[in-house]
Amino acid sequence: MNKNDKKTPKKRMTLKAVAEALGVSTATISNAFNRPDQLSANLRDHILKECERLGYNGPNPAARSLRTGATGIVGVMLAERLAYNFRDGCATEFLQGVSEVLDDARTNMLLMPGRDDFYHLQSMESIPDRYIVYGPPRDISVIERLERQQKPVVTVDFSLKNHLSLNVDNYGGAKQAANHVLKQIGSQGPVAVIGLRLIQSDIIGRIRETELLDAGVSISRQRLEAYRDAAADHGMQIPEELIWNTHESNWADGVKAAREALSAIPRPRALLCMSDQLAMAALSVARDMSISVPDQLRIVGFDDIPEARRSHPGITTVYQPSIEKGRLAAMMVLNPERFESRVLPTQLHVRETA
Amino acid sequence: MNKNDKKTPKKRMTLKAVAEALGVSTATISNAFNRPDQLSANLRDHILKECERLGYNGPNPAARSLRTGATGIVGVMLAERLAYNFRDGCATEFLQGVSEVLDDARTNMLLMPGRDDFYHLQSMESIPDRYIVYGPPRDISVIERLERQQKPVVTVDFSLKNHLSLNVDNYGGAKQAANHVLKQIGSQGPVAVIGLRLIQSDIIGRIRETELLDAGVSISRQRLEAYRDAAADHGMQIPEELIWNTHESNWADGVKAAREALSAIPRPRALLCMSDQLAMAALSVARDMSISVPDQLRIVGFDDIPEARRSHPGITTVYQPSIEKGRLAAMMVLNPERFESRVLPTQLHVRETA
DNA sequence: TTGAAAGCGATACCAA
């Protein structure tokens, strides 16, 4: 009558139940799974086979983790909401790199937002054994919680005292890009910047200068400095009115900013964009306004996401090794003792827009 | 001398320690976090405040989960390796939709590969409370493990007996696309298909027909059927030699297949591609071969990923609501009782390539 | 090589 009268009613199997069924102690079963050297190969094989037959898939992670304090899960703490990271080409490539390595290492990846309210009344942060922190979290307090855990941490695209960090050469790349453009246009006409998150007004909580070393030196700031320095080198300057800000590297924001920038009088001869997404949006706006690229307008991006490569015309941009950055971050967090903090090189890729 | 002589050596705080410090019972602390109605508001506020001060961030998830059997984590089981899902525009949009909803629900998302070996000797599958299964897992055995958990499951892009499923109208969309193209080219010249995972030779393990309903009816098969039926309606047929297969929806595979297809004699007048990525690769090959699109060659894709929209010329394709699919899957898995299995509509978006 | 037993941190029942 009961819907459970199939084969075996089969309630949840536990290590203890298996031990009883096989007539051995729980320690032996545990050893079969965790320390093969503690028992004979024969016995172990037998036990594993029986477990399979009985439908026991191995130790319950919660119980094991409670006992050992480890889960085998790597936390990837993201700066913002999760969804953003599935929209942004650069973040997506980074996560691809991370997931490749973690997948190979049979390690699970838990994505965690960098917002304080997510952790309210729950210490989720205690689940992972180690952390990759991708970009400075929006709420500083999550960093504090995380540090209290005393677990290995690798920060990416920013630095934190006493932790491994992985950065790319934003300044160098941006300077190359700006130099390239400025050389082309000589000193004619103004140059505008389409920036990304230059204003971090939505960071909540006090910034502890001593610990969050680069809070004021965000990657966008580094790029902006480089643009400015390059301009100065060419005897020019980029006035504040020609610096646009976007909150997110997406199409809509890029279109909006580019439209404004290209309506300025006199019209800019070049657009230095802090991401390829923004550059591609700008390219599209130029097309709409019948501004020819690169003759009347030069555009450079940043990141070198796959779309930039395939765009027509191809976007001139600064390559950063996003996938490699992800792979390396994962390797670093799995073996912190084998690595030191690093700055990865960037590289100008000249294509058709500048 | 010790490196720990900072402020307070502060060892890990536990509920019990807090209870002792405040002179109340552990049950009261627990209630303060989990059942506000079980104690006075005053006491609760006081407790929460003190916890904050003492550096106690709330109950340890491992212990709680051991006790309650729940974690508040949603597992997203992916068909293949994790990395693929960060490469494919369609998968990325799906995950974006999922993450939006889970993020809002303050629920964590654990990404899990659909390969058997990942779970070897560890019942990771017991961590999540509920599952979204995106595409038929490569190894059927993980489905078995998962079902043993008796947890809510929503399958996406395939169906499973006794579980909620979410599909899109692959047949209808593909038929519209093929009809559109066939109408344009009349009955002149051959039509080729660039297929995606038509051959599932790498599925490991027996397929239990009774349970995995659509094993033989993969989304690719549905699309292929539609192409064929459309051809038949137009008094044509698509010969097997004009059906190419790719393993993954990526640029390289697409280029390779398109190059072969466009070298066939007589050259196809139309390419029915099972993804936009493949269609865009084909477009690029056509450009290289100086074949003009759409005059000499019509191309249609599938999915309508953002890149397809922005491509020049714009890709004619079948829109499927990927983000919405993700959102809906997440909502369904969080509230299974409020939903039924669904098939979402697709829609032909005519742009410039056909 | 195996077994007995303590305890990881929290919850939820039942009493008070």
Added chain:
DNA sequence: TTGGTATCGCTTTCAA
């Protein structure tokens, strides 16, 4: 409204 306590499933000494 609060407290005492058995229990969740497992790991790991220590002894046999």
